[in-house]
Amino acid sequence: MERVITLNGQAGSSLIIIDGSVGRLSTHLKDTSPFVITDENVERFHRRRFPPAEDIFVLKAGERTKSLKTVERIYRRLLDGKADRSSFILGIGGGVVCDLTGFAASTFLRGLDFGFVPTTLLAQVDAAIGGKNGVNLHGYKNMVGVINQPRFVLCDLSLLETLPQKELLCGLSEVIKSAAIASVEFFEFLEANWEGALERKREVLGEIVYEAALIKTSIVQDDEKERNERKKLNFGHTFAHAFEKTCGMPHGEAVSLGMILSVHLSQKKGLIPASEAMRIRELLRRFRLPVRFKFGRKAVLSAIRKDKKRKKGMIDFVLLKSLGEAMIQRVSFEELEELVDDLC
């Protein structure tokens, strides 16, 4: 059943269509023939479902493509295709395609309209929503970007059928994050439906995408520019980026371990009760995400120090007061070192 959420931000409004159909894209494109940006895997599986387009630009899949060099290639392609101020740019793909599309569209000719058809679970519940668009720079993630809302985000659950299981798990890790920081009820739904989620039962995935999108939308509306509330979405991510970089782990697994660390610190500080901390560990385990560390503390700590969010030896860290309630606290590197010592 199609459900629509409206995100009203300072940087524009977005219609987020959950359980919509790619076949009905024309309703949202309003007679414009878009410039489509996608990647090679999405093109291979879903090309026949793309709408009629001015041009289809197929990028190499993967995080390395998320660079200024690719943005320049997109500009060149738009120039060659004679894109003008009335052109519409449509990103069909995972988070990499959405981040690139939003950035290129927001900057070409000082800003063209754009929309997303996210094709990974992670993009449907997270990357495509909230208006952050950007690219990596010299190995640092998302260093260059803009906040600008897409006109629409159309989530078609059938696109997820071709998604490799490891990519599904990446998305589920973000889903658990959303529930842990914002909704006990959603967390309970995940506890009751983890098998259905892993089996990609449509009604379960529909509920998951809707609830996670609702949480992200409401947080972004309160704090689009990430002054305070939006930082809560970084739960599990401060360490996750370090794990990805130093240990080459997939993002979802790294977020899982990042959440384990944050939950441990929350418990140490007398915040979240042990029983609730245990439920988070158990749910991650059920979703086949890692809950134990197998790599060296030195590498992890040095990567953390380079985190772009660090401020004068302190780092903004998302902790849990309880299941479904997050808070931000400035934590010193000494505390973090102790934490890594406890768990690594």
Ligand SMILES: NC(=O)c1ccc[n+]([C@@H]2O[C@H](COP(=O)([O-])OP(=O)(O)OC[C@H]3O[C@@H](n4cnc5c(N)ncnc54)[C@H](O)[C@@H]3O)[C@@H](O)[C@H]2O)c1
């Ligand atoms: N803008 C934001 O707010 C935000 C939030 C979270 C993450 N992100 C960004 O999102 C990116 C990660 O997104 P992702 O996990 O979607 O990665 P991704 O875009 O690299 O996609 C993962 C893989 O799945 C493939 N794929 C995509 N859809 C498919 C489908 N339907 N069937 C088969 N294969 C498919 C892709 O080709 C790729 O190989 C990162 O760059 C991250 O920084 C952005």
